[in-house]
Amino acid sequence: MSQKLESTNPATGDLVGVHVVDERPDVDAAVARAREAAGWWAEQGFAGRRRVLDQWRGVLTRRMGQLADVVHQETGKPHADALLEIGMAVDHLAWAAAHAEKVLGERRVSSGLLMANQAASVEYLPLGVVGVIGPWNYPVFTPMGSIGYALAAGNTVVFKPSELTPGVGVWLADSLAEVVPDHPLLQVVVGFGETGAALCRAGVDKLAFTGSTETGKKVMAACAETLTPVIIEAGGKDALLVDEDADVEAAADAAAWGALSNAGQTCIGVERVYVHERVYDEFLDQLTRRAREVHAGVDTNARIGPMTMASQVDVVRRHVEDAVSRGGRAVVGGPGAAGDRFVQPTVLTDVPQDSVAITEETFGPTVTVNKVRSMDEAVTLANATRYGLGSTVFSRARGAELARRLRSGMTAVNSVIAFAAIPALPFGGVGDSGFGRIHGPDGLKEFTYAKAVARQRMRPLLALTTFSRDAKADTAFATLITVLHGRATQLPRRRRR
Numbered sequence: 001m002s003q004k005l006e007s008t009n010p011a012t013g014d015l016v017g018v019h020v021v022d023e024r025p026d027v028d029a030a031v032a033r034a035r036e037a038a039g040w041w042a043e044q045g046f047a048g049r050r051r052v053l054d055q056w057r058g059v060l061t062r063r064m065g066q067l068a069d070v071v072h073q074e075t076g077k078p079h080a081d082a083l084l085e086i087g088m089a090v091d092h093l094a095w096a097a098a099h100a101e102k103v104l105g106e107r108r109v110s111s112g113l114l115m116a117n118q119a120a121s122v123e124y125l126p127l128g129v130v131g132v133i134g135p136w137n138y139p140v141f142t143p144m145g146s147i148g149y150a151l152a153a154g155n156t157v158v159f160k161p162s163e164l165t166p167g168v169g170v171w172l173a174d175s176l177a178e179v180v181p182d183h184p185l186l187q188v189v190v191g192f193g194e195t196g197a198a199l200c201r202a203g204v205d206k207l208a209f210t211g212s213t214e215t216g217k218k219v220m221a222a223c224a225e226t227l228t229p230v231i232i233e234a235g236g237k238d239a240l241l242v243d244e245d246a247d248v249e250a251a252a253d254a255a256a257w258g259a260l261s262n263a264g265q266t267c268i269g270v271e272r273v274y275v276h277e278r279v280y281d282e283f284l285d286q287l288t289r290r291a292r293e294v295h296a297g298v299d300t301n302a303r304i305g306p307m308t309m310a311s312q313v314d315v316v317r318r319h320v321e322d323a324v325s326r327g328g329r330a331v332v333g334g335p336g337a338a339g340d341r342f343v344q345p346t347v348l349t350d351v352p353q354d355s356v357a358i359t360e361e362t363f364g365p366t367v368t369v370n371k372v373r374s375m376d377e378a379v380t381l382a383n384a385t386r387y388g389l390g391s392t393v394f395s396r397a398r399g400a401e402l403a404r405r406l407r408s409g410m411t412a413v414n415s416v417i418a419f420a421a422i423p424a425l426p427f428g429g430v431g432d433s434g435f436g437r438i439h440g441p442d443g444l445k446e447f448t449y450a451k452a453v454a455r456q457r458m459r460p461l462l463a464l465t466t467f468s469r470d471a472k473a474d475t476a477f478a479t480l481i482t483v484l485h486g487r488a489t490q491l492p493r494r495r496r497r
């Protein structure tokens with residue numbers, strides 16, 4: 001008998017849906033169907049694909065409320081927050097569809113002096129079938145960063161949503177099937193980790209994974225068996241820096257929202273704050289006030305919902321307990337803030353840099369705030385992490401300079417998380433936060449391979465790639481190279497003693 005997967009509402013425990021788990025043969029069959037559809041999809045060209053994706057965008061937009069209901073039920077996040085992530089995903093889809101031709105289409109490049117007889121061009125061709133494995137925290141926005149861009153680049157997609165949000169995945173695939181009923185451009189395979197592992201081994205042409213660093217390593221190992229290329233979008237431990245000249249009120253507001261929204265279950269959420277000593281007291285006062293106004297619950301005033309994954313409550317509690325036991329101070333919340341399923345905001349200060357609340361991803365509504373004597377110290381502490389996903393800087397004079405010095409894939413200056421909502425910007429991390437980029441031109445190119453073509457327009461003046469090349473040609477070649485490159489920057493002369 002087939003195994004069943006039940007999705008439940010984490011806020012109430014109510015059953016949301018029952019799904020049949022896809023086993024390895026089901027996953028293989030989905031990939032085979034996707035491969036067949038990939039031929040048709042590639043033939044549609046940029047204009048045809050744009051028409052389809054624009055129609056899908058229309059469906060998603062008109063039925064946003066319905067999709068938000070499913071997100072709300074499966075994750076427990078407030079309905080308005082569900083709408084926010086769907087709206088952003090739709091905006092990305094529009095950008096990907098509209099820009100695919102410009103970014104990926106054939107273009108001429110210079111063939112250079114040596115090869116002046118050649119016409120050179122490059123274009124970016126679809127890989128074929130892309131596997132997407134997604135997390136539960138932003139079950140629409142996050143996978144759509146891969147799905148939308150992979151489709152726009154001409155691939156078909158097989159998507160394995162988190163076991164906590166299968167209904168969202170099914171809804172997305174069904175909505176595209178309404179636009180294109182005859183070709184399975186986007187299919188969903190439902191299940192637990194084993195279903196994801198089966199997708200890694202099903203012969204997809206690329207695997208785009210978003211989830212924890214630990215699972216990312218397993219995905220990479222499984223994909224290595226067949227040399228399947230991967231994108232790994234993993235966890236983070238993002239820092240927010242507050243300079244002495246910063247707009248402190250705006251920084252505190254951003255820190256509160258960046259740390260607490262979605263109950264802190266955000267890969268690019270603010271987990272650590274480093275504040276210049278001159279504005280520390282004022283910042284902490286403002287952040288504390290804001291954090292006290294936020295509470296987790298199901299009532300209409302609750303700004304955040306439950307922890308979507310039950311086991312995360314213990315992780316948050318362990319991090320807060322560790323920080324406090326090592327001399328950290330909870331100015332809001334504390335170890336008792338982690339209840340059964342709802343975790344109330346916690347603001348920790350003076351947390352030692354080697355405590356787990358600083359070194360590991362917490363993924364809950366908690367934030368650490370530490371005082372620094374200079375922004376150099378702030379940069380050093382912010383960079384002292386194995387992660388490198390996003391970061392934030394509040395500074396009037398030095399925003400761009402500090403942003404450049406932070407080792408993270410994205411930085412917001414004087415606002416928070418803005419980079420994720422700008423479709424033209426690449427999104428992804430360094431270090432344990434993964435590699436590869438979704439969104440923007442880089443995100444489109446991730447789902448293609450570069451195709452280079454050199455077309456001979458006329459016979460070469462110097463025939464080099466032939467066994468009939470003679471000594472005269474060799475001399476002419478050496479002379480030409482010397483003329484072209486011989487005057488390249490000379491090394492400084494050494495003085496003779």
Ligand code: NDP
Nearest residue numbers: 135136161162163192193196197211212215233234235267
């Ligand atoms: P997990 O790593 O637990 O799971 C991610 C996905 O991988 C799920 O669909 C999961 O399935 C699947 N999976 C589990 N085991 C395997 C396996 N062996 N082979 C293949 N797939 C597998 O992450 P979460 O779902 O808990 O998501 C939270 C994490 O995601 C956080 O670390 C967060 O920072 C990160 N994240 C990163 C983002 C980014 O863009 N960098 C964006 C959003 C989140 P199942 O659910 O059935 O276990």
